[in-house]
Amino acid sequence: MNIVYHGIAVPDMKQLPPDWPGGFFWHWLVFTVIIFTFVFTLVMAFTWVERRGLGRMQSRLGPNRAGPFGILQPVADAIKVLLKEDIVPSRSDRIVHWLAPVVAFFPALLIFAVVPFQNGALLADLDIGILYVVAISSVSTVGIFMAGWGSSNKFSLLGAMRNVAAVVSYEMPLVLAVIGVVLIAGSLSMNQIVLAQDIPLILLQPLGFLIVFIAGCAEINRSPFDLMEADSEIVAGFHTEYSGMKFAMFYLVEYAEALALSAIIATLFLGGWRGPVLPPWLWLVIKVFAVFFLMVWTRTTLPRIRIDQLMALAWKFLFPLALINLAITGLQVVAWPDALPWTMIIVNFAIAAVLIVLWSRLFKVGWGRVEV
Amino acid sequence: MEIVPERPSLIELDRHEGQVIEDMKAASNRPLSDPVAWLEEDIERNILLTTVDAMINWARGSSVWPAMFAPACCAFEMIAMAASRFDVSRFGMEIFRASPRQADLMITAGTLTWKMAPNVKRIYDQMAEPKWVLAMGSCGVSGGIFASSSYAVVPGYNRIIPVDVYVPGCPPRPEALLYGIRMLHQKIAKGSLARHDN
């Protein structure tokens, strides 16, 4: 009972309960374990990659004493942080302070429910996969705001406020850019979007890729948009008052969100698990690391922007471009559904280049102070 | 633009802070003892505990995150140590935490004055256990060249907070600081869950 989609057979799990004992239960259990393992392993790998990468880019070595090439460094960090004293400030709102890391952590994990590791291998092949991702990813903000509020620390509150402002603004261009992908793929399901990518969609949607990358970075507090934990301004932002295990949770959230964003970008734009020779899950991991490397790169290179410039960038630069991108994509899908891919690639890259150059003439980051 | 006169509430705040400083000055006229004696013999431990200890101490020693705390001259040797030439990131220590809650090690890079002393005490209290203090430089150890007669300088951080490792020098070279950090690693390796140290 497979659905044939773009010439590839897809197991339709909604109509076919597995006939092994327990039905979906085992499926969920296995995938939950896989997702937990995937997230924790890759988060550790990410911290290692980031610290070694930062080191190399700053002409240093990076951690290399704990284990060969320092690969046990994340393990040491994890053990140490988990065993540190957990301080709850006396003036804090205890319940909110305690709950915040949990609320922030689980949405980052839940996103992986719809990320396909290979054809049909995902926890829940939702028809509305993208919508689910967009909806879930913003829930972390609630946790971060709870952290800022519950700590009863002024720096924390400032950081939390900044985060909320950023997420509210950047959700808009992010979603609009993702819709471009949906239009081309013709489905909201993550798995079917991957199946639709005979050529990676980054080639057809270069502008959309850039917008999603930038807006995603802004949502998950990666540099140059890391205003929420800007250590040169507001100490450590929303997690200033967190220590021990709760801080470890926030640390995990930070990288799990980066991982989620990398996975979504890899799935939407880089062809997900598809690729020759290597096994599909390995392709996904490789693509995830490629996207994450871009993030590390921008983090080492760029200074931080200010909160009003962050807002201006979202509303004056990304939002109009995302709208234009959506309009052009819609036009292309309706008017030339059968156009040769290579012509579309050339046309789309040209359009992206022209738009970016034009808009950067019209708009400078420093122009116009938007009060927030 | 004219300068607005001081609001009375802020003056009150200043007086209060001054009182705190005076209290601290009166209370700390003797050095605090070091948290744990250095060359203490190994206490009896069973095999399980030893293994757990070894692992935990390895983890703690491998990722000592220093607090960002840079009062004076020594700070620049500390920064030099963190930069590419001496590169303390090899030991997993390049993550300087701005928030003392998440830091393990306070490198007291510079002179401590009585005005600063309550803040240092507070930063130390804010750090989560287990925590260590490395007194860097002559000023950190004993007040250095200012100790003899200055009315404003605390003769050594150990008047205020317990110090684990002392690194002399004015300022100590980054190599000396790295050596001090290795000593701290050795000290961490001797820790045990069996007793409540530091």
Next chain:
Amino acid sequence: MTAVLSPRNIADRLEKEFPGSIVSSDDNSFEMNSTFLVPAARFLKDTPGLDFDFLSYITGIDRYDHFELVYHLVSLKHNHSLTFKVRCYGRDNPSAPSLTPVWRGADFQEREIFDLLGVRFEGHPNLKRIVLWEGFDGHPLRKDFLG
């Protein structure tokens, strides 16, 4: 080279402008009566040809029976400089008029002198201790300060 204007010359002009303002003058500096400090400073700042727009530094010296305040002025326009002194008497509550309304650069330096020497500057907008804490006993740079 910054030309050092002859203090005698300037002192004569000030004496003509504000009779009784000059106590003494020599080759290096002149000494001014503290009551005329602010008008004299405005005169030095605004008179064409003098234009002392830059207050280089102020410092105080404890001479046991009086406090000596040293003012060093520079004119960026004409590149010349001038040093003059003001005495204030009394150990308990010595005071001098503040120059902050004329040169903002005097702000922190006067506060520092107040903090370390205990000279009050009348008319200073925010005169309180700057480097030491409120409640510190005594003024360290006085010669009779017991550390």
Next chain:
Amino acid sequence: MTLKTEPFVVNIGPQHPSTHGVFRLRTTLDGEVIVDVEPIFGYLHRGIEKLAEERTYGGIIPLTDRLDYLASMSNNMGYCMAVEKLAGIEVPERAEYLRVILAELQRIASHLIGVGAFFNDLGAMMTPIVYMIREREKIVDLFEMLCGQRLTYNFMRFGGLSQDIPEEFLPALRKFLDQMPRFIDEYDQLLMDNEIVLARSKDVGVLPAETAINISASGPVLRGSGVKWDIRKADPYSVYDRFEFDIPTGTAGDAYDRYRVKVEEMRQSLRIIEQAVAQLPGGPFRSKVPFLVRPPVGEAYAHIESARGDLGFYLVSDNSIAPYRFHVRAPSLINLTALREMLIGWKVADAIIIFGSIDIVMGEVDR
């Protein structure tokens, strides 16, 4: 109905990543905007001026190292010049040239940290400062060759230097002079036209020229505001009148201009060093000076253009072996006078970079 928020007081410092030491800003914030700010000093006040009154003249040189600890050589030089003026000590020509070379090297080293720290305040994740420290280490190595110290050199003496330069110093210096312009160009390439740097620092923290003069600002802060005032040109000390160099000035007086002025000053310093090395004469490195200097009764003021501005030393002698009064005209402290009005109305993030662009050293502010 207008929406109003309650202003709240936030202490930035004394232990804060971006206050360049132990400095405290008691800010009143309305949301992110600063409505009032009060700088609080003194967390590094060690009483150097008092300590100096009970030390011999020579014994004060180590204390001056610890004033502006990023520019010890400049401090040494200023203090030695004041004592030489007070006691009438001649300095041999070779010593003057070497002093100029060392002071300019020190200026480059200090500006490297100043610029690097400025980018750190902008939030550049340590990368620029790590590269700039890499270059600074080369200067530090040169100094270490001379006196064995890396930060507090204590190298100059009344009437010259404590010892002559070793043989390998000049070749090493020439190598440095060859390399350094390339590095400065590289930094310019990477940072100067960066959109975010421009957006963050252009027109931020503007200090108009009149205000800059009125608050007695000096150094890159004054020159960033467009005032062409440099003690090396205006009141040439040592042998600065024999070298050709320009005084870079800004136009707007904003944070970006102060940063640019520092970078340009590094280039000019390299020019001065090149000329000084080419003209370096032989001869003694120090004149004969008694071990305990006993200047006649009197007073002297000598000032130099240190990395942070007009650094002056005012000495009063009562014909004993210790000064009667030792006063430092600290440019860092005086440059901060206008801080309050520079910060009001800006956001917290701007406050950090405005403060960073003034480039202070707490050791000199508090003394």
